[in-house]
Amino acid sequence: xxxxxxxxxxxGPAGMAVAIAACEKGISDILILERDKELGGILNQCIHNGFxxxxxxxxxxxxEYAVRYIDKVHEKKIKSLLNxxxxxxxxxxxxxxxxxxxxxxMFTIHAKAVVLAMGCRERPRGAMNIPGFRPAGIxxxxxxxxxxxxxxxMPGREVVVLGSGDIxxxxxxxxxxxxxxxxxxxxxxxxxxxLKRNIVQCLDDYGIPLKLSHTVTRIHGKDRVEGVTVxxxxxxxxxxxxxxxxxxxxxxxxxxxxxxxNELSRGAGTEIDDVTQGPVVNARLETxxxxxxxxxxxxxxxxxxxxxxxxxxxxxxxxxxxxMHGEEDWGEALRPKIPEKTKCALPEGRDEKGQMICIGxxxxxxxxxxxNEDGSFSITGNSCKKGExxxxxxxxxxMRAVTSMIRVNGGTGTVIPVKxxxxxxxxxxxxxxxxxxAAVIDAPVKVGDILIENxxxxxxxxxxxxxxxxxxxx
Amino acid sequence: MYDVIIIGAGVSGCAIARELxxxxxxTAVLEKALDVCEGTSxxxxxxxxxxxxxxxxxxxxxxxxxxxxxMEALSKELDFPYKKNGSIVLCFDEKDKxxxxxxxxxxxxxGVDGLSILDRQELLRMEPAIGxxxxxxxxxxxxxxxxxxxxxxxxxxxxxxxxxxxxxxAKVSDIQKQSYGYLVRTEKQSYETKxxxxxxxVYADEIHNMVSENKMKITPRRGEYLLxxxxxxxxxxHTLFQLxxxxxxxxxxxxxxxxxxxxxxxxxxxxxxxxxxxxxxxxDHVTKEASRSIGVVPEKQVITSFAGxxxxxxxxxxxxxxxxxxxxxxxxxxxxxxxxxESPGLSCAPAIGEYVADMVKDLLRPSQKAGFISTRKGIPxxxxxxxxxxxxxxxxxxxxxxxxxxxxxxxEGEILDAIRRPLGARTTDGIKRRTRAGMGRCQSxxxxxxxxxxxxxxxxxxxxxxxxxxxxxxxxLPPKEGEDL
Numbered sequence: 001x002x003x004x005x006x007x008x009x010x011x012g013p014a015g016m017a018v019a020i021a022a023c024e025k026g027i028s029d030i031l032i033l034e035r036d037k038e039l040g041g042i043l044n045q046c047i048h049n050g051f052x053x054x055x056x057x058x059x060x061x062x063x064e065y066a067v068r069y070i071d072k073v074h075e076k077k078i079k080s081l082l083n084x085x086x087x088x089x090x091x092x093x094x095x096x097x098x099x100x101x102x103x104x105x106m107f108t109i110h111a112k113a114v115v116l117a118m119g120c121r122e123r124p125r126g127a128m129n130i131p132g133f134r135p136a137g138i139x140x141x142x143x144x145x146x147x148x149x150x151x152x153x154m155p156g157r158e159v160v161v162l163g164s165g166d167i168x169x170x171x172x173x174x175x176x177x178x179x180x181x182x183x184x185x186x187x188x189x190x191x192x193x194x195l196k197r198n199i200v201q202c203l204d205d206y207g208i209p210l211k212l213s214h215t216v217t218r219i220h221g222k223d224r225v226e227g228v229t230v231x232x233x234x235x236x237x238x239x240x241x242x243x244x245x246x247x248x249x250x251x252x253x254x255x256x257x258x259x260x261x262n263e264l265s266r267g268a269g270t271e272i273d274d275v276t277q278g279p280v281v282n283a284r285l286e287t288x289x290x291x292x293x294x295x296x297x298x299x300x301x302x303x304x305x306x307x308x309x310x311x312x313x314x315x316x317x318x319x320x321x322x323x324m325h326g327e328e329d330w331g332e333a334l335r336p337k338i339p340e341k342t343k344c345a346l347p348e349g350r351d352e353k354g355q356m357i358c359i360g361x362x363x364x365x366x367x368x369x370x371x372n373e374d375g376s377f378s379i380t381g382n383s384c385k386k387g388e389x390x391x392x393x394x395x396x397x398x399m400r401a402v403t404s405m406i407r408v409n410g411g412t413g414t415v416i417p418v419k420x421x422x423x424x425x426x427x428x429x430x431x432x433x434x435x436x437x438a439a440v441i442d443a444p445v446k447v448g449d450i451l452i453e454n455x456x457x458x459x460x461x462x463x464x465x466x467x468x469x470x471x472x473x474x
Numbered sequence: 475m476y477d478v479i480i481i482g483a484g485v486s487g488c489a490i491a492r493e494l495x496x497x498x499x500x501t502a503v504l505e506k507a508l509d510v511c512e513g514t515s516x517x518x519x520x521x522x523x524x525x526x527x528x529x530x531x532x533x534x535x536x537x538x539x540x541x542x543x544x545m546e547a548l549s550k551e552l553d554f555p556y557k558k559n560g561s562i563v564l565c566f567d568e569k570d571k572x573x574x575x576x577x578x579x580x581x582x583x584x585g586v587d588g589l590s591i592l593d594r595q596e597l598l599r600m601e602p603a604i605g606x607x608x609x610x611x612x613x614x615x616x617x618x619x620x621x622x623x624x625x626x627x628x629x630x631x632x633x634x635x636x637x638x639x640x641x642x643x644a645k646v647s648d649i650q651k652q653s654y655g656y657l658v659r660t661e662k663q664s665y666e667t668k669x670x671x672x673x674x675x676v677y678a679d680e681i682h683n684m685v686s687e688n689k690m691k692i693t694p695r696r697g698e699y700l701l702x703x704x705x706x707x708x709x710x711x712h713t714l715f716q717l718x719x720x721x722x723x724x725x726x727x728x729x730x731x732x733x734x735x736x737x738x739x740x741x742x743x744x745x746x747x748x749x750x751x752x753x754x755x756x757x758d759h760v761t762k763e764a765s766r767s768i769g770v771v772p773e774k775q776v777i778t779s780f781a782g783x784x785x786x787x788x789x790x791x792x793x794x795x796x797x798x799x800x801x802x803x804x805x806x807x808x809x810x811x812x813x814x815x816e817s818p819g820l821s822c823a824p825a826i827g828e829y830v831a832d833m834v835k836d837l838l839r840p841s842q843k844a845g846f847i848s849t850r851k852g853i854p855x856x857x858x859x860x861x862x863x864x865x866x867x868x869x870x871x872x873x874x875x876x877x878x879x880x881x882x883x884x885x886e887g888e889i890l891d892a893i894r895r896p897l898g899a900r901t902t903d904g905i906k907r908r909t910r911a912g913m914g915r916c917q918s919x920x921x922x923x924x925x926x927x928x929x930x931x932x933x934x935x936x937x938x939x940x941x942x943x944x945x946x947x948x949x950x951l952p953p954k955e956g957e958d959l
Contacts, residue, residue: 035877035880083876085877085880087861087883098861100864100868100875100877101875101876102868102872102873102875102876103872103875104875105864105865105866105868105869105875106861106862106864106865106868121916121919121920122916122919124777124778124915124916124917124918124919125778125917126701126776126777126778126779126917127774127776127777129700129757129776129779131751131752131753131754131756131757131779132751132752133750133751134750134778134780135942135947136941136942136943136947136948136949137949139919139922140916140919142919143918143919143920143922143923146923147923147950150923151923151927151937153937153938153950153951153953154950154951155949155950155951156951157951217754218751219751222748222750222944223941223942223943223944223945223946223947224946224947224948263880263881
């Protein structure tokens with residue numbers, strides 16, 4: 001049996017922010033339990049950019065965002081157990097956590113407080129009850145993302161994406177960049193659940209159609225997916241007979257929502273909120289069970305990781321207070337503020353009207369822009385300078401950042417995430433990807449290492465966005 | 475020369491193989507799929523029927539009661555999940571109560587023990603979630619639930635360890651009568667044998683018709699099911715049937731032996747023998763009908779749906795189509811049909827094994843095998859083990875400490891066991907049916923890449939060679955193509 005002050009269950013963005021915040025408040029005896037072989041959680045496979053605008057005031061990729069927290073965890077000498085799964089959590093004074101790993105077997109930890117930060121998981125096909133066969137080739141978008149971005153393997157050639165959540169949109173681009181043909185993205189709602197800028201930079205840029213008010217009504221193929229039937233739905237989201245269309249494909253990606261992962265919370269007896277599907281908490285992010293706190297996607301599914309970090313930081317700080325000063329009156333349940341889900345219906349034909357969606361940040365301003373005869377620009381609708389620059393570029397020389405991965409020899413993994421150090425001309429994306437796909441580098445690699453200089457003659461470098469050690473031979 | 479060739483590694487074929495492996499016989503099982511339990515045996519209700527349903531005097535009635543009585547002991551001998559949870563047949567109309575009594579009488583004449591009639595009050599005490607319309611019920615304490623994969627795999631493994639040969643990817647293309655015995659051909663090989671046992675499920679008619687002029691026709695009867703999260707696995711304790719009406723046999727609501735809730739099946743005759751696809755109408759029908767048995771069907775808790783095909787004989791021997799056809803074909807001595815094994819086939823399996831083995835004994839007069847191993851130990855389940863057992867297992871083999879499937883808590887150690895055992899898994903579905911990895915609420919979203927990787931490592935091949943089930947059920951493109959992309 002071990003005894004510590006604070007156990008954090010989960011070493012993703014939420015768990016790391018909890019531990020760092022608690023440490024900064026003066027709690028030094030902290031243990032993070034992480035089931036994967038490294039800290040960082042799902043961020044490690046989110047190799048695209050768009051993270052950290054709030055937290056770090058700059059645009060980072062998922063692995064880069066994770067590394068900043070991982071470095072801090074190490075710097076503060078916060079202990080973590082990797083490849084370790086928490087099997088059971090019980091509240092009280094002390095809280096008792098039962099965990100398991102290869103080296104220690106089953107073991108219990110007594111902790112003054114526990115913060116739950118297990119994250120969430122994707123809704124599977126079964127939950128959507130799509131009729132048809134059950135072949136190989138149906139992946140939740142996150143599973144496909146893991147295959148492509150971590151294993152460096154392609155799960156198919158011809159793809160239909162169901163659901164236009166951000167992961168689905170990002171995977172549509174990712175699969176396209178790696179050479180797959182993404183036939184379409186079907187969304188049952190009359191609007192997309194993803195960010196506007198992702199519709200622009202993930203679908204529009206690659207000519208991938210987004211079919212709103214459409215869903216997959218049948219899966220074909222006994223062994224491997226051979227196609228799907230896509231149907232239009234009415235206002236009640238019921239498929240309209242006669243609108244069925246067969247789309248040939250070998251892969252169906254599902255991006256149909258996320259569910260907080262609360263097996264441990266339920267096991268601990270925390271009350272669960274029907275609306276958020278996460279534990280009921282008070283203003284101090286304390287669950288209804290003594291000594292157990294919760295934050296991040298376990299509590300409710302957040303749109304942005306920056307918000308996860310912010311919430312987790314509070315949870316860490318509250319848990320530290322609890323450890324130092326003991327229990328206070330629990331007070332009232334307070335449902336975390338859940339920002340209204342983005343309902344992104346883009347104005348049709350916006351290009352003809354000189355309208356565009358700014359991709360500079362998640363806001364996605366609708367900008368009207370044109371180049372006047374005298375060479376000046378009329379740009380309206382943007383809410384910041386970034387928008388103006390974006391619009392001017394779009395009218396003259398559109399620029400995009402590229403994120404992908406490069407194969408690694410002799411490393412602990414097979415691929416390392418990379419990005420262009422700055423934006424490159426949109427027309428150079430294909431040439432840039434060719435060079436990235438052809439490249440193979442030797443481990444070790446560190447964040448920021450230049451892996452390709454002057455990619456596709458753009459004078460922009462391709463740099464590593466993750467760390468990888470050399471494979472160790474024991 | 476083989477003594478016996480069994481065609482089909484479903485529950486019937488495997489039960490027969492296991493019984494024959496007690497005897498000094500050279501036996502092989504030919505299976506067209508890449509694993510055992512790939513047809514009807516994998517997609518059914520998983521119920522051990524008490525035996526009140528079948529018409530007295532039929533093979534179904536006799537083998538059901540016998541099989542159901544043997545199942546519990548067999549589950550201990552061969553270590554597969556079984557639970558005697560009791561069955562309840564609901565009647566929704568006072569007027570139909572006679573039919574309950576009729577069913578009770580039928581059961582009693584079939585030899586089913588402990589049947590009783592419950593009124594609504596008694597019913598409510600036993601199953602508080604029961605629907606408002608349920609007026610009375612027949613209670614059969616002998617009813618049970620079983621893991622259909624667990625049963626089939628256990629029988630097959632035990633047969634294999636006692637010397638039975640299993641050949642996978644072996645689709646029988648032709649059978650020829652020889653002067654003595656038969657020549658059974660697959661695309662890859664030919665097998666000379668004294669006895670052929672046709673346990674080919676929905677394809678048993680095609681196999682039968684290769685040797686007999688008395689033609690058989692099997693029409694697959696599709697049954698669609700919905701499976702729900704373990705969160706709602708305790709909504710009911712017993713298996714709830716509905717009193718059969720003119721409109722059909724009704725939809726059942728049952729806990730599974732693994733703690734999920736399940737509803738189904740529909741009954742639809744189809745043409746396609748591979749037609750295991752679900753339909754919107756079918757699944758809607760299941761939900762609607764299930765809501766008569768339990769007031770609220772937890773629709774949001776569905777984790778998957780599936781369909782299975784019952785092998786229903788629609789033409790044979792002057793309309794003898796309502797019973798199993800088990801026995802030598804009249805014009806083909808030494809060719810034993812085990813055909814039309816629809817419900818309650820799973821419940822009958824242990825009895826079918828013995829029944830058919832007796833036929834083979836009469837034909838070949840084999841001696842008992844010395845050193846027959848009658849017991850089998852399954853893969854340890856970390857999820858079901860106590861903390862002390864878990865700790866001991868991990869200390870014995872650290873791979874038991876590496877959780878691969880979070881939802882069902884399945885570890886690398888269990889997956890390695892599933893691959894390394896006799897008739898070890900070669901596909902992710904094989905892993906799933908042996909360990910439950912991927913059977914949970916995320917339906918393999920998290921564990922699929924890890925299971926594929928472990929399979930590739932163990933089979934010393936590339937991940938692109940790993941299949942879900944069939945030859946064409948690939949997951950990943952070959953590495954070269956992936957790199958070129």
